[in-house]
Amino acid sequence: MSKYILVAETGADLPKDIVDKYQIKIVPMHVSFGTETKDDMTFPVSDVFEFYKKTGTLPKTSGSTPSDFEVVFDEIHHEFPDKHILHLAYSAITTCSYQSAVIASENKDYITSIDTKCVSAGQAYLVLTVAEWLENNLNASLEEVKTKVNELISKIHMGFIPGDLVYLKAGGRVSNAAYLGAKILNLSPVIEIIDGKLVSSKKYRGSMLTTGPKLIKDFAIEHKLEKNRLVFVYSGELNSELKEKAEKTASECGFLNCMWISAGCVVSTHSGPGAFGVIGFTE
Known part of the structure; x- marks a missing residue:
């Protein structure tokens, strides 16, 4: 024990x-x-x-x-x-x-x-x-x-795509101009946790069904993630199509296991419903 x-x-x-x-x-x-x-x-x-x-x-x-x-x-x-x-x-x-x-x-x-x-x-x-x-x-x-x-x-990495930018705007995390620009261009920021801080690292264009798999592939390559397990986080209801695509993408990237965690109230207050994220350790 x-x-x-x-x-x-x-x-x-x-x-x-x-x-x-x-x-x-x-x-x-x-x-x-x-x-x-x-x-x-x-x-x-x-x-x-x-x-x-x-x-x-x-x-x-x-x-x-x-x-x-x-x-x-x-x-x-x-x-x-x-x-x-x-x-x-x-x-x-x-x-x-x-x-x-x-x-x-x-x-x-x-x-x-x-x-x-x-x-x-x-x-x-x-x-x-x-x-x-x-x-x-x-x-x-x-x-x-x-x-x-x-x-x-020192080895863990987490990045997520907010489900609704209006929550970031309402919480003061993005300006009104940035919010409007992202909505018009259909852009979604990737928020990474770097040294404890939430940092916007890049932007993807498209729906979560498109950007979610991109995040998995990019994260796996950029951070050289261990392949034994990949963790996904989501807020609100989990989209079954996104779940299927995420697990398929993870398998294609060589990950052996996937684990899903539902975001609680604290993070969901800032990410909004429909957020999706990836967590793993550097090899």
Whole structure:
């Protein structure tokens, strides 16, 4: 049995079967609908889209607070006093969660927090990979674990195409002029997570059925991705035709397995419904 308990935020969008299998503990992030704030993942993602349709205003997302972490850390330590808590944090540049965890773990030498510099399914894939590694390295020291985690952080790549640019515009991530130009030219930006930041790296023309496979091919080549597994992330309802095309393209690129992760409320608030992304590790 592992000497470590893994912790991540709800914004990691970890599938329940993975959480259950590896006993990963989850700390809530938050979404505000006007004056009402709810814990992330306690309501369906569709509520985010419905709120924007009705109000023309995006819900606001916020990171986990020190008290959120204190509750989870204390529960873990009470149940597993001999285990080390390893918090693999949502990108510190994008939210306060990492800093909140540092505050909550002050003077507690049984807690280690590491900024994964990832969000959503990128963070999920990194947490899963660490969990799998720990399962095969039961006696790993904390220094060995930290070295492995930092190695994985340096190798992971995530890029996604937003489902609806109006969400990026409403959230202030693109200007009105850029939004109108993209709509007229039928362009979709690729957003990559680079050193924890969300960066627009290139633009594709066409529908998601065209741009999704392009993203897979380009990402696989540019980042020389490992072929054992490719992770896809999507928001809202998954288009069955896109799923078929994505898996076929991945197979043609030599990937042995595909894994699908549904984006939760935090990321979907910024990407809109219909977003599609790719995550993998450099060889």
